[in-house]
Amino acid sequence: MADTPARRTAEPHDLPDNGPVTRELILSRALEIIDHDGIDGFSMRRLGKVLGRDPMTLYRHAPSKAAVLDGVAEIVLDQLTVGSADGDWVTQLREVARDFRRLALDHPHVVPLLVTRPLATPLGLRPLGTLRPLEDILRLLTRAGFGSSDALQVYRALFGFLHGHVLDELQERVERPEESDDLLRLGLHRLPIGDFPLLRGLAPVLASYDGAAELERGLDILFAGLTATLAPPCP
Amino acid sequence: MADTPARRTAEPHDLPDNGPVTRELILSRALEIIDHDGIDGFSMRRLGKVLGRDPMTLYRHAPSKAAVLDGVAEIVLDQLTVGSADGDWVTQLREVARDFRRLALDHPHVVPLLVTRPLATPLGLRPLGTLRPLEDILRLLTRAGFGSSDALQVYRALFGFLHGHVLDELQERVERPEESDDLLRLGLHRLPIGDFPLLRGLAPVLASYDGAAELERGLDILFAGLTATLAPPCP
DNA sequence: ACCGCATGTCAACGGTGTAGACCTACGGTT
DNA sequence: AACCGTAGGTCTACACCGTTGACATGCGGT
Numbered sequence: 001m002a003d004t005p006a007r008r009t010a011e012p013h014d015l016p017d018n019g020p021v022t023r024e025l026i027l028s029r030a031l032e033i034i035d036h037d038g039i040d041g042f043s044m045r046r047l048g049k050v051l052g053r054d055p056m057t058l059y060r061h062a063p064s065k066a067a068v069l070d071g072v073a074e075i076v077l078d079q080l081t082v083g084s085a086d087g088d089w090v091t092q093l094r095e096v097a098r099d100f101r102r103l104a105l106d107h108p109h110v111v112p113l114l115v116t117r118p119l120a121t122p123l124g125l126r127p128l129g130t131l132r133p134l135e136d137i138l139r140l141l142t143r144a145g146f147g148s149s150d151a152l153q154v155y156r157a158l159f160g161f162l163h164g165h166v167l168d169e170l171q172e173r174v175e176r177p178e179e180s181d182d183l184l185r186l187g188l189h190r191l192p193i194g195d196f197p198l199l200r201g202l203a204p205v206l207a208s209y210d211g212a213a214e215l216e217r218g219l220d221i222l223f224a225g226l227t228a229t230l231a232p233p234c235p
Numbered sequence: 236m237a238d239t240p241a242r243r244t245a246e247p248h249d250l251p252d253n254g255p256v257t258r259e260l261i262l263s264r265a266l267e268i269i270d271h272d273g274i275d276g277f278s279m280r281r282l283g284k285v286l287g288r289d290p291m292t293l294y295r296h297a298p299s300k301a302a303v304l305d306g307v308a309e310i311v312l313d314q315l316t317v318g319s320a321d322g323d324w325v326t327q328l329r330e331v332a333r334d335f336r337r338l339a340l341d342h343p344h345v346v347p348l349l350v351t352r353p354l355a356t357p358l359g360l361r362p363l364g365t366l367r368p369l370e371d372i373l374r375l376l377t378r379a380g381f382g383s384s385d386a387l388q389v390y391r392a393l394f395g396f397l398h399g400h401v402l403d404e405l406q407e408r409v410e411r412p413e414e415s416d417d418l419l420r421l422g423l424h425r426l427p428i429g430d431f432p433l434l435r436g437l438a439p440v441l442a443s444y445d446g447a448a449e450l451e452r453g454l455d456i457l458f459a460g461l462t463a464t465l466a467p468p469c470p
Numbered sequence: 471a472c473c474g475c476a477t478g479t480c481a482a483c484g485g486t487g488t489a490g491a492c493c494t495a496c497g498g499t500t
Numbered sequence: 501a502a503c504c505g506t507a508g509g510t511c512t513a514c515a516c517c518g519t520t521g522a523c524a525t526g527c528g529g530t
Contacts, residue, residue: 280517
């Protein structure tokens with residue numbers, strides 16, 4: 001009796017065939033796979049397996065694999081909240097920046113999608129969720145008194161900086177965290193001593209990188225520069 | 236006799252089987268493919284075809300496809316010249332920044348590799364060509380009198396900004412360049428009017444984006460902020 | 471004369487994205 | 501009650517992919 005006929009293999013989550021498949025379900029499982037194994041670990045067939053469905057089922061809900069990846073970027077970006085905090089525009093944008101950084105650290109494998117997918121698609125055809133933060137920030141800034149063109153400048157400066165910072169921070173990965181010697185921890189001992197003397201010498205500095213502090217420093221510079229350059233918004 | 240048996244099919248470049256295959260030849264052909272069709276258009280089999288060789292030949296010169304991609308990023312980055320210009324450190328770095336932007340515009344499809352590949356590899360095991368600009372800039376800055384830790388800060392700030400700027404600039408792609416109406420050119424007419432009023436209103440501003448000017452503006456801000464924050468280098 | 475090594479080739483394996491035909495169940499209309 | 505259109509799910513099949521392992525060839529050194 002007690003032998004349910006061995007239909008019990010699936011991935012960690014295994015609800016082999018509950019309710020119908022929805023777009024949200026697909027995307028959230030896809031996100032889990034990517035978080036766990038990176039983009040290379042993701043395939044339609046594997047996603048099908050996780051959902052306990054034939055891979056072709058996915059194509060009833062998404063037109064292609066690329067669309068699924070776009071969707072994943074979208075749901076991650078949806079978690080970015082834009083105008084919740086109060087205060088002037090600078091402190092509000094600072095909050096957005098910290099939020100974005102947190103998202104990136106929570107889903108490092110998704111960052112390539114975030115910064116790279118839009119390159120393939122002209123503005124107007126991007127997933128709407130991807131454009132939401134832009135619109136929200138434009139609203140925030142126009143409310144603060146900026147002209148629309150200046151608002152766009154600020155947005156571009158902020159997200160340009162943000163994308164760059166996040167990529168930089170994620171690059172500083174440690175190779176062997178248990179190692180106590182900084183050179184070895186970072187794998188820098190492999191570099192030819194003659195060719196990279198300065199870089200090798202930087203091991204201790206590199207090892208003590210503080211992303212959050214770096215972000216704040218960058219924001220300080222950015223906002224100082226922006227307020228100095230732009231016509232100040234009428235209050 | 237005179238019938239070379241129809242061995243004359245290949246891609247545009249077609250030197251079907253001249254001299255031996257070298258790493259440089261492989262990488263430069265790979266770059267051509269990527270420039271032409273993007274990263275998705277690149278495969279080992281296709282690269283083999285372009286070289287007039289069996290795809291497996293490639294594996295005598297590169298351990299994997301990922302290594303070829305790293306190599307492509309490397310040869311593009313090799314074209315970045317650091318320290319040729321003279322002047323103080325600010326003007327030298329400005330020149331590097333302009334150079335980097337030019338590289339990105341010349342090889343837009345390579346940019347994802349440039350910003351994304353390092354995420355997979357800890358500093359010490361990256362292709363040396365990838366680390367060269369870092370070391371060169373560190374040298375430039377220490378010569379200018381910076382302490383090594385400050386030099387690293389400057390490098391990080393500069394390339395963080397640069398990566399972000401280039402990604403942003405490449406995102407502003409035009410959908411239908413021949414169209415005269417800005418809304419249509421950018422594909423913005425597709426956006427729900429109610430949800431994205433501000434973004435739609437920005438069509439003319441978006442359409443007249445000037446990447447070079449934007450870069451200079453950003454550099455102004457960046458260097459102003461850096462010189463204000465850092466202890467000035469002893470001259 | 472021999473060996474070893476660098477280079478190139480071939481066939482094969484297991485994986486991939488997705489087109490097309492098919493099957494089933496259900497809600498609305500007649 | 502009979503019908504049908506549609507949405508969701510499944511199956512098969514195709515063309516392609518990255519890469520392993522065995523095999524062929526020619527050259528330089530011993």
